[in-house]
Amino acid sequence: MDRLIEKIVKMSNPSVVGLDPKLEYIPDYIKKMSMDLFGNTPKAAAHAIFRFNMQIIDAVCDVVPAVKPQMACYELYGSWGIRALEKTISHAKQKGMYVIVDGKRNDIGPTMEAYCQAYLGDSELFLNEKYSAFGSDSLTVNAYLGSDCINPLLKKCGECDKSIFILLKTSNLSSKEIQDEKLISGETICERVGKMCEEWGKNCIGKYGYSRVGAVVGATYPKELKNFRQQFPHTFFLIPGYGAQGGKAEDVAFAFKDGLGAIVNSSRSILCAWKKNDCLPEKFAVEARMEALRMKDDIISKL
């Protein structure tokens, strides 16, 4: 997690821009250009998405340390969408940003190993040659399958200086249905998963005191953020739910200790700032940057 934390410290900005581009977020002039080039096809949709992302990245890369592409938005356009994701990740990396792929992946043994290679390491070609498929820095993970899912990730994170974020308490309303259920031990399920995160991370704690095993906790649950910050001192939090979903800077402040300990995500508020502010479509990237700076100031002011 050190590489991410260093970028956060350098920019004094514990926030990440979620790249969840839906076509409705993208200005018409970009969509028209893609359609003129490739017709009304998935290739054109993916082209528009990449051009949109590229300009967002260019506009925020000197003030925001990380981006978080949401896999579903790219899988929506099949192999063309995945091509747009590859190019987006590559562009973000060139601009020095830390890339957290939000895929919530989960599987076991050799299958999880394949996800590790795809997102955090290298995929094997013929004759033992290798190449990096996505080349991202971090992956979100669902731990319902237990250590068999997490162990291959721990190994890969160690080898390749990467990190993961495990779903603990998600920002949605129905997260309570499973995550808040009480075990006979008195803990809730998400508390138990939190303890497992500390355990999984205990041998890979970096110089800031946080391990490579982070956790996802929603901004919409400030009480949990506060408790978990105390209970899980080595677990760095990725916080969705700020902004459009209702989470406030006062809420996410509970996830921090001495100014560190978490990174707060915002997607729609930043990508759609140009729509909300009713400004020229051509200004979408400028508006995204202004919103990202506003978000940074908002969060920092409450720490």
Add this chain to the structure above:
Amino acid sequence: MDRLIEKIVKMSNPSVVGLDPKLEYIPDYIKKMSMDLFGNTPKAAAHAIFRFNMQIIDAVCDVVPAVKPQMACYELYGSWGIRALEKTISHAKQKGMYVIVDGKRNDIGPTMEAYCQAYLGDSELFLNEKYSAFGSDSLTVNAYLGSDCINPLLKKCGECDKSIFILLKTSNLSSKEIQDEKLISGETICERVGKMCEEWGKNCIGKYGYSRVGAVVGATYPKELKNFRQQFPHTFFLIPGYGAQGGKAEDVAFAFKDGLGAIVNSSRSILCAWKKNDCLPEKFAVEARMEALRMKDDIISKL
């Protein structure tokens, strides 16, 4: 689930071939041809995977009702791998097979909606035009996020005559770490998820008595298979862990009632039958078919 069950009944075969193609499973002559065409590249790896899959599908499509591609094996080769998956699904559909995409996807709201569109419905292009990205029949899902994850899937399954399989009790050893934990109500977590599956499925029960909301239960846990078959009478089971992972026909028999109620997956045993039997690489598809028939007879003999 009716479309799947009809195919199972017609072929008297409650099994599914897992398409988890690793390069080591693929005969050298296929890999060489791909490498001659496209060099040592991800495009070549994906090409070899598709050609391998195509021949497996051709060899089993008249005796096996379904295939289950494992997403990780395709994501391993980025957009090229996803292209191979698209072509594999399309080929399997042309051959009349039911396609269960094993992606264990999970997310909320509009994000889950995007996964639904990608795998079970149609993706939106420009000007409200639509296209089918993957066109599969079913998707495996992780329910840790609760109803917010499942509701968009239920809606899409109803609209498009599709199904889902929710992770209940997975076949791996460490599935106990979270799934077997006891709640204060006395149930284990996987039992609770099973009850939720019955509840989610209650308004979409088909003519065979099973809902569109299936569940994944490992062949390696026969006690759970037996209990869950009784406790969750409307939930159709997808059973991994038969064969290479140690599950036997006697074990999976517990998941059935009156010859129905489950579909059993085998991947490695079928894809690698040619290696295990030490036969000519050119015979890999014939060997896969023979192993698929052997598996069918084995399962049927114990029902």
